[in-house]
Amino acid sequence: MDRNRAKGITFTKEPYIEDAGPRIVKSMKFSSLSDSEIGKLAEVQVFKGSYYDHFKKPIPGGLLDPRMGPANKELICATCGGDFAHCPGHFGYLTLALPIFNIGFLGTIVEILKSICKCCARILLNEDIRKDRLKKMRRPRIDALAKAELAKKVVEACSKVSMCSRCGYKNGSVKKLVGSLKITHDRSKCNDSSIEEFQTALSHARESRLTSAVDTHILNPFQALSLFKRMLDEDCELLYLAERPEKLIITNIAVPPLAMRPSVIMDGSQSNENDVTERLKQIVQANAHVRQELEEIASLRSLDGWETLQFEAAQFINSEVRGIPYHQQREKTMAGLVQRLKGKQGRFRGNLSGKRVEFTGRTVISPDPNLKITEVAIPMLMARILSYPERVSHHNIEKLRQCIRNGPDKYPGARQYRDASGSTWTLRVPHRKRFADQLKFGDIVDRHLEDGDIILFNRQPSLHRMSIMCHRARIMPWRTLRFNESVCNPYNADFDGDEMNLHVPQTEEARTEAILLMGVQNNLCTPKNGEILVASTQDFLTSSYLITRKDTFYDRSTFSLICSYMGDGMDLVDLPTPAIIKPVELWSGKQLFSILLRPNANVRVYVNLTVKEKIYSTKLDDKKREMKTMCPSDGFVYFRNSELISGQLGKVTLGNGNKDGLFSVLLRDYKPHAAAACMNRVAKLSARWIGNHGFSIGIDDVQPKEVLIEQKDKTISDNYKKCDDFIAAFNKGKLELKAGCDAAQTLETLITGVLNGIRDTAGKVCMQTLHWRNSPLIMSQCGSKGSPINISQMVACVGQQSVGGRRAPNGFVDRSLPHFPRKAKTPAAKGFVAESFYSGLSATEFFFHTMGGREGLVDTAVKTADTGYMSRRLMKCLEDLFLQYDYTVRNAAGGIVQFCYGDDGMDPAGMEGKDGKPLNFDRLFLRSQAICPSDEDDDILSPSDVHEVVQRKLSEVGMCKLVKQEASADDSSAGFVNSLQSFVKGKIESTEPSTKEDSEKLKKFIQRISGITRRQLEVFLDICLSRYHSKKIEAGTPIGAIGAHSIGEPGTQMTLKTFHFAGVASMNVTLGVPRIKEIINGSKKISTPIITAILETDNNPNTARIVKGRIEKTNLGQVAKSIKVVITSRSASIVISLDMERIRDAHLHVDANIVKESILHTPKLKLKQDNVKILDIKKLRIVPPDGDRSKIQFQLNHLKNLLPSVVVKGIKTAERVVISKEEDKEAKTEKFKLLVEGTGLLDVMGIEGVDGLNTLSNHIDEVSESLGIEAARRTIIEEIKVVMGSHGMSIDIRHMMLLADVMTVMGRVLGITRFGIQKMGKSVLMLASFERTSDHLFNAAVHGTEDLIEGVSERVIMGIPIQIGTGMIKVKQRLSPPELLQGTPPILSYV
Amino acid sequence: MVDVLFDDIFRVEKLNPDDKKYFDKVTRIEARSERFDMFMHLDINSEVYPLKVGQKFALLLVPTLNLDGTPDTGYYIGGNRHSLADNFEYVMHGKLYKITEDSTRENVEVLISFGGLLMMMKGDPSHCNKFELDQKLYLLMRKV
Structure with missing residues (x-):
């Protein structure tokens, strides 16, 4: 930049140019090297496959030639003179005797060969098409994805062409030979006279062994190379090759520098060589062999050595390449170049995307309620190792002097000292006192950690952003990292031996950013749904509950002590x-x-809230x-x-996962600081109080009372009796079937229902009989640990054990265990545990219990891997999405994903109301009423006044426009304003004074106790409006990453329950992690596709049944009375007679005409119009198509077998239809809808009686195909919501919207898989760091892709700050150019 | 003189109206007043002041215990000063947190919390004129 300006002046010496600031990599272009380029690049030609000579010196021209860098620590580079640590390494080259395929490009080579003529090397398209395609390819706006797609189409088109339009040569099909690295050219299908001629000529030849494969011959690398050399540049462009195709074939191998393949000298004379070096040695040897073979000019001998060379070179690049014959493989697997890059430990994921850092620590964690929630106690041992470079100033010089005097081993000490000139001294020297005296302002001292230092604290697995948070250090004795138990939740930590990591940011900028963005105080809420995450747990809840x-009651002294x-x-x-x-x-x-x-009158915290705790009785007065x-x-x-x-107080008030709890209210109404201070106080109070009070569990806590034992025995015997009755009914076949179930299923559901009832009743009785001082009861009531089920399992009855959602399966013939009679279905034989943990389990019960337990263990083990991978994929796909200043959500390249985040631009972390509503009006109204007591002089507002105040307040903040034009759709605040208005309206109505003529005084009194004063309303509106604006999401927020976390993290918590009943017991829907996986993958085939068909008349069971009949697949076999073969002397035919009675019963409307139509529409039968004859309304005759008379018998039987499966009515893809009944208890009405198992949404929608506009499917791909992409987006959102909801997890809808938008933004449903992400227009480096590293790199080299280093992954790899959040902002400064001093022009000048 | 907010004699009709004893030391009594026919639920510490069904007690609600009627400062000063409490057996201090009308809009409900011990009084609005929201008040009781 400065050079242009300096052009006028000429200098005798290189001028000093001021540093223009750090330069960053702006883009990265992928390409391949030609053989000459490799030669130019290299310092030395390698031709010997040897390493050292007898004197341990590397042999020149060998693989460890010193010109490629020093091979070990003792040596010096012959090119640059650097030693082992400093020489960057230099390339060598290795000339091959014969060309070979580059294994990474083999696929591309085959594709090119497919599309060019094997004679004239031109593309196999005629001129018009070629020009058209070229024009398309050269369109200026076309992106890489579209180009690749076009090139693929060209290849496809070319491989269909056999005759070259230019030279007339007949091309066969080109294929890669499976199981080897060869390419075949199969001309057997093109009837070329030359081949026949050739064949006849060969048949006369004496040697017959060549005859077998004349028409398919192998295209060797040499032939391919010569073809490629003759290719035109335009044809290359058509195939989306950025460079000459001959680069895809290796003639020179670049020998990598020694820096990347060091040689390790063992103690003896042996040296240990790197895998790559050993591979190269094999190549050199194979190359020498080929050369020797060539020199021997054994014209008829096949070149076996060539093949070996190809294999070796292939394995040098990718040691896992397929197609290497077994005898060529070595027993020791040696990593190739590809292996170094790919995989979790590979270069991309192991070193480039995740780097190891200094200033870190890791130990076991333990709790300390005396610490603040923002603090972490660091053992002194650790504090002496970790340091922070503090700059000496007026304020800290004495402290730092003392640190230097103390040195590196005594605690408040220092490890290192740097003065202004930049020279560094370690302080592990005796004369450090002198350094202390010399200390000047501006010097930097690497001092030990001290109280208040900023620390990043982290626990793996880091599933969401709260897994790493910023704390302040407290240096403490002993050896564990300690923190307040309230912070366990975000880290998901317990103290059973967990270890955690800490990092010390080393600059003031980093510290500031860390404490402001990652501080515990600023992350009390989860952005998943705005619930509070850092809150009291376990003992804190128990003691608060007891207090x-x-x-x-406490007397004065005790009360003061606790205070x-x-x-x-x-x-x-x-x-x-x-x-x-x-x-x-x-x-x-x-x-x-x-x-x-x-605590005292000076604290201005006024909390107002109402919460219903667990123990709140729902009884009405x-x-x-x-x-x-x-x-x-x-x-x-x-x-x-x-x-x-x-x-x-219990968990609902003080615990996590609630939006209306005490800490949430403090956080929202006051500051995070108030909430944090309150949590600190609760922690201290509870820990100390419970230490005095004592809280423990003993055997007497789980002893059942007499009443309970009696009750339990009674319920068990009663219900066993019920089960026996069901079984008896089942055995007699008299069981009344449930909708959509067979007898066995019905029995199972009935028995399961009864048995689950046993545990519930036993549990209920158990909870009632326990004394209130019972510790488990206290814990379950306040929500600190355990549930009523856990208690009743200990005290009363363990209950039914289930494996895979059913009762215990049969492990033996017809029985679960040999203790029971065959085919036993009694509760005990199928895993019902009637005993409690206190009374002890019998042998069989214990066995069943372990079965259930094992399933849980297996499931968690499998699930962690599944969800981990899912999170990774989500993260990779969404990582670069962030919010711009114009509220659009864009990816790193600037492509818009959403025009307004979540349709309203609200921050999910700040949402106070239910279902992601920004504010909880009820609570705020209560608060404003409480903090503004109504005085005598304050007037009570009449409804019209209220309306006027609302309008005025809205117009003050510039929202009046929204008020007038009811919900102008373009403004996102409209929804909020409307909800606010309707809330206020509702409030007035509820408090409106009665019209009864009360006495004036009474009226006033009533108004006073229930009216709204002007001040209250104004305060309420002010709070609402100002808070609404503060809840808008900030620009630069990495919404993508947050969304990925918010969906990925709950996945890890989804337990066991993978099935669920969609309204009807018999209809299972996949749920849990498998379903989430299906949705996110955008699967084409899902395990339980269900269409929910809404009926036009949904209150009549009969119409529902009729429509069901229309949809459900009905086979001919189901409606036919008989299908008979009738053979008379003249003709043979099949006669079908329909069972009209049955058809009428099922409301099917099937007659012979319909059957005929459907038979004709079944292609498998191959019947024509005149083969099927209608005899009357219920009879048809089918005459087999005229053919061989001798085969007629077979034909008839064949038809007879096929005919029953002909679908006469309904939708072929609809496997089953179940009527689902919804009862509205209040209105006493029943609503019916149909659940269709299977696909065919369009068909179902078209059925008469179905309300097509409201019919839904859970199959995203099908919805996308039949209803369009927006419908698919909606379905994705709804389906994720359903799955999450079924597991009791609430996730802000904005995250799901974002995910759905990303999946659909390209105009079709793209799954979050390697295939989908690839199509989302991501950069090469990002894709390479995701999956299939080598494929993406090789492709990028072929296409000459340019990577602009915009996304998160790329920037991390290149070590540049990412363009998200604080990295999004760049300061642009307009400076006047500095005046350069004009010297006298020099005598000599250079250009 | 002290401005009395409410003064009446009640008769205990029921202990623990829910027929279940939830707490060891606290009993909820259901009582009805003789003069104003007010209905009341009141939590009392039955450990220090037990009551039985059928017992009658006088109940007084006052804003201050000072004999001369000077309002409370808001700060608690203990000690054995002469006060209104001298004539009573059981004294509690609390805050009125809610006044609502009944669903029928004929009765008024007054709700007071004495540090968690709750009192709900229901009756004709004319007797509850002096009550105000967020009023600090003393409850004085004496068996008669």
Whole structure:
């Protein structure tokens, strides 16, 4: 850049040009080298296959020639003079006696040979088509993908052409010979006279062994090379070859530099050579052999050596190449060049995309509730190793002096010291005191870690972004990394021996970015759905639950002591008035929590929330209203202005995975800091309190009471009796069948239902009989650990064991275990465990229990691998999607994926309401009412006033336009404004005073207690509007990565349940990880395709049955009374008579005409119009087509066998149709819809009686084909939602929308697989770092692809900051060019 | 003089109206007043102040315990000063957190929380005129 300006001046010496800043790699072009280029590039010709001479010196011209670099540490490079550590290495070359195919390009070579004439080397297209294709290929806007597609079509077209339009040569088909590295040219199919001539000539020859394969001959590399050399450049362009095709064939091998294949000298005289070197040795030897064979001019001898050379060269490039004969393979597998690149440990994934770093540590973790949630305790041992380069300034010079004096081994010390000039001294020297004295401002000291340093903390598997977060260091004694248990959740850590990693950012920029973006405080919420993730767990919940029990009271001393627990006794606490003043002063536990939230009057935190805990009784009071705060079990938590009014706190209030919990409210209404401080206080209080109180489990906790034993025995015997009755009915065949089930299935569902009932009732009784002090009960009620099922398994009854979703299978003949009689279906014989863990399992029960247990283990083992791969694919596909400043979602290349993220541009991490709504109006309204108490002078608003206030507030923030034009679709805020307005409207209606003529005073009173004041409404609207705007997603957010995390991470949690009933018991739908995989892969064939057909009249079971009959596949066999062969003396035929009664019963409307039509439409039968004759409405005669009279018997039988399977009615692809009944309990109405198992959406939609507009399918590919790409997008979103919902996981819809958009943005459904991603227009480096590394690289070389290094993977590989988030912004500065001093022109000048 | 918010005599009709004892030390009593015919649910600490069905007690709700009626400062000062509580056996302090009308809109419900011990009083609105939301108040009880 500066050179242009300096042009006018000429210098005698190279001028000093100021550093223009670091240069970055802008693009990367892939190409291949020709033999001459290889020769020019190389420093030496290698021709000897030997390494060292007797004096351990590398032999010149050998594979370790010193001109290619030093082979080991002792040697020096002969080219550049560098030693082993500094010489970058230099190439050599190896000339081959005969050309060979480059194995990586073999596929391309075959394709080229397919499309050119093997005589004149021109493309096998006639001139017009060729020109047309060339024009298409040269279109300026065409992208690489389209070009590749075009070239593929050209090859396809060419391989159909046999006659060359230019020279008239007849070309055969070119194929790669399977199981070898040869290409054959098969001309047997082209009737060329020359071949016949040739054959006849050969038949006269004496040697007969050559005759066998004259028409198929092998195209050897030499022939291919000569053909390629004669090819025209235009033809190359047509085939999307960037360069001359002869480069695809090797004549010179580039011998890689020694730096990449060092030679290791063993102690003896032996040296250990790299695999690549050994491969090259084989090549050199094979080459020498070929040369020798050539010199011997054995004209008739086939060149065996040539083949060996080809194999060796192929294995040098790719040692796993197929087609190497067994005897050519070595017993020791030596890695080829491709093996170095590919795979998890390969160069791309192992070194380029993931780099090893310094300043890290890893040890076992342990809990410490006394730490803040933002802190991590680092053992002193570790703190002495890790360091941070701190620049000396006025503020820290004394501290750093002391650090230097302490040296590297004493704790607050330093390891290294750099002065301004850049020279570095280690401090492991005795005279470091002198350094301390010399210390100047601006020097840099690598000091030990100290309290407050910024640390990145991580636990594998890093499934989402909260798996690595930024903490502050606390240097502590002992040997483990410690942190607050509240932070276990995001890391998914426990303390059973888990280890975690930490990293120390080394620059101030990195630290700032880390603490602001990755700090624990700023990641309390998961972007998956906006729920809080960092929250109290386990013991914290238990003790909070016990503290806030209604009957915990403390006297003054105890209460004050506990108050001092939560703040280490350092906080100022206003002692509240005791709840009970007389007869004794007693403070309640709930008052403790009020203090915890607001210790003194100066803390301005006013929490307002209502939460229903697990123990909240759903009973209604005498007026059929919910009990709310008056719940007898105290399950309704109500905080009013930071005072705990009622409720016992449990997981719903304090735990994770909730949007309305205490910490969520603190986080949203105040700052993350308030929530974090509160969590710290809860942790300290709980840990200390429970340490004094004690909490433990003993055997008496699981002892069942007498009542329970009685009840359990009774329910078990009752239900066993029921089961026996069912079995008896089944054996007699009198079981009433369920819809879509056979007798055995019905029995199973019935018995399973009964047996599951046993455990439930036993569990219910068990939970009722337990004392409230029972520890497992407390834990399950407050949600800290365990469920009622776990308790009842310990106390009452373990319940039914299942394997693969069924009862225990038969491992023996007709029985599960030999302890039972054959064909036993009793509960005990099929894995029902009636005992509890306390009473102990019998031998058979234990066996069944282990069966169930093993399934769980196997499933988790399999699932982790599956979901891991799925996450990786998702991540690779979505990694470069991010949000631009114009709210569009684009990929790195700038292609738009969404015009507005999630249709409203909201940040999923900030969503407060249910279903991804930005705000929870109810809670905010409650809050604004509570924080603005209604005074006497404040007026109560009438409905019209309310409306006016709302309009005014909206117009203030510039949303009035939206108000007037109801929901102008283009603005994303319209939905929000509408929902706000309707909420306010609903509020007014509910509080409108009754029209009854009450006394004026009473009216006023009622208004006072339920009206809205102006101030309250204004505050409410202000909060809503300002908060809505703050919830817009920030530009630069890596939404793609977040989306991939949000979908991938829940996958790991999906347990076992892989099947689910779609409304009807008999209809299974694949769910869980397998289904997610199907959706994401964009599978063409899914395991359970189901079409949900909505009926036009959906309240009548009869119409449903009629429509079912229309859809369901009905065979001729099902409606025919008989299909008989009738042979008379004159003719032989088949007569079909229909069972009209049956047809009428099933509402089928089938008669002989329809049967005839359907028979004619069955191509397998090969029957014509006149073969089928209608005798009457229910009879047909089929005469076999005239043929051989002797075969007529066979023909008739053949037809008779085929005819029953002819589909006469319904849709062929619809395997089964089940009517699903939905009962609306309130309206007492039934709704029917049809579930069609199978495909054929279009056909089902067209059926009369089906509401085609509302009919859905779960088969994405089919939907895309029949309804279009937008429908496919919707289906993807819905299907993912269904799967996630069935596992109780809520994921923000925006993530699923993004995924669906990425899958459909190219206009067709692309799966997130190697095939799909390839078609999404990703760059070569990204694809290479994903899968099939070598294929992509070789292709890129053939096509001459240019990679612009835009995406995330590419930039990581090149070591450049990625263009996402903070890397998106570039500062552009306009500087006036510096004045250059004009010197006198020199006497001599150069250009 | 102290501004009395509510004063009446109640009769305990039922203990634990749900027929199940949820808590060891706390009992919910159902009571009905004689004068105003108010219906009440009240949680009391039965360990220090047990009540039985059929017992009658006087109940007083006042905003302050000071005999001269000066309002509370908001800060708790313990000690054995002379106060209104001297004449009563059981005294609690709490906050009124909700006043609602009944679904029929004839009765008014007043809800008070004494540090988690709840009180729900239902009756004619005319007797609840003095109550205000977020009012701090004392409950004084004496058996009669």
